[in-house]
Amino acid sequence: MASVPSTPRTEGDVMSAALASHGFPSFLNEEGGIVYLAVPVDPETKDAEILLHPHIKIASGEDADRRVDEHDAPWVASLYGADLEFVDTIYGGDETLGIEDDSRACAEAVVTHAAWWRAGTLPAPVPAPAERLVNAIRQAGPGAFYDAEDGVVIAHRGDVAQELAVTGAHLVLQLHRASDGWSDGFTVTAWAPGLRGDLSEVAQVFACRGLLSDELVERGARAVSEWLSEPRPSAGALLLAALAEQGIVPVRSGSSYVVPLLPGVTGEAVWSSEYLRISGQSWAGDHVPAAHIGWAISRHPNPDHANGNPVCATVYPTPLYPARGECATDSANTAAYVADRLATASH
Structure with a gap:
């Protein structure tokens, strides 16, 4: 392996300079067509013995020796044991950082993990x-x-x-x-x-x-x-807003929303009339918008006089699955469907 020059000319030079500021040497190596920087966990390890001891491989894509202006992938640092077995990825890179900041962050991760390794307190690998x-x-x-x-x-x-x-x-x-x-x-x-x-x-x-x-x-x-946000956004709030734009004010029933099909029906009378029930297709409770997988609407006709239980049927959407877009869009489409059903029922 050849030592990386001290004067920065390539992306590898920049990474090497960041490591050198912490007292860690680095050496270019090639394996299977991939050029990477080899860094010993113990800074005192000799050049020729690096791969025989715990070490860290640092790569940017498949080449760590391009010109600085050709650096188009963040650094990734992987820890290997003395048996050349992969242990863990200790730095995954940050595409939002420029090469200088990315190199400094990578070098800090190398120094931290090297200290843990030497102290025998290396954290368990993260899947x-x-x-x-x-x-x-x-x-x-x-x-x-x-x-x-x-x-x-x-x-x-x-x-x-x-x-x-x-x-x-x-x-x-x-x-x-x-x-x-x-x-x-x-x-x-x-x-x-x-x-x-x-x-x-x-x-x-x-x-x-x-x-x-x-x-x-x-x-x-x-x-x-x-x-974790305060106040917490909810899919139900987006649905209520979409229904309000259609002039519809539903009745809240647990984690679902009930809309009478016939005009003038209010209060407890809704349960003995025809109505639409809008429910989330996900789990119970008013979920957050990012967890939304679709609204489902069931139609409840007059109660079955034999047992007093309403007989319902899913009327929207068809098919019930899979998910249909973002919560705001699905809420708007659901509200439009309800408005159309109300308009049809009133005639």
């Missing part, structure tokens, strides 16, 4: 899906960290210290795998102290199945951020 969720939540505003003991991601208000996160209101993101009997994905549940101070589950805030696409990760992070 890649969990790391994606943590990063997305932090970018959305709240705080987040991976709890290695329970294997979950904890999200909390940004102004709450990590060590105090689970003592107050917080969210738990449980990652699922196909081997667990779940088709991958993750669920988000909200927890808060009860009257006696003990923690209890408040609501399921978000859930998804399948491989984690960027869209699912972003939606989940947005749902977390909305749930």
Whole structure:
């Protein structure tokens, strides 16, 4: 391996200078067509022995030796043991940073993890899906960290210290795998102290199945951020606003909304008349907009005189699944459908 020149000329030079400011050497190496910087966990390790001891590989795409103006991918630093086995990704890069700031942040991560390794206090590796969720939540505003003991991601208000996160209101993101009997994905549940101070589950805030696409990760992070916001936005508020624009004021019934089909029906009389019930297709409760997967409308005719129970049928949408766009758009379309049904019923 050849030592990186001290005068910055390439992206590797910039990264090397950031490491050198902390007393860490770095050396260009190539493996399988990928050019990267090799950094020893112990700064005293000799050049020729780096790969025989715990070390860190730093790459930008597939080449760490391009001109600075050709740097188009953030740095990624990965920790390897003396057996050349991958241990963990210790720095995932930040596309919003320029090469100078990205290099400084990467160097700080290297120094921190090298110190942990030498002290024998290296944190447990964070699974890649969990790391994606943590990063997305932090970018959305709240705080987040991976709890290695329970294997979950904890999200909390940004102004709450990590060590105090689970003592107050917080969210738990449980990652699922196909081997667990779940088709991958993750669920988000909200927890808060009860009257006696003990923690209890408040609501399921978000859930998804399948491989984690960027869209699912972003939606989940947005749902977390909305749930922790003050005041908290709600899908129901967007629906009520859309109905109000159509001149419709529904009756609240639990987590759903009831609209009489015939004019002049008010109060308790609504339950003995024909009406439409609008409910969220997700879990019970007034969900946040980012967790919205669609409104469903059921039509309830006059009660069945045989047993006093209304016989209902889903009339919107057809088919019931899958999700239909953003909450605001779906709410507007739902309100327009209700207005059309009311206009038809009045004739």
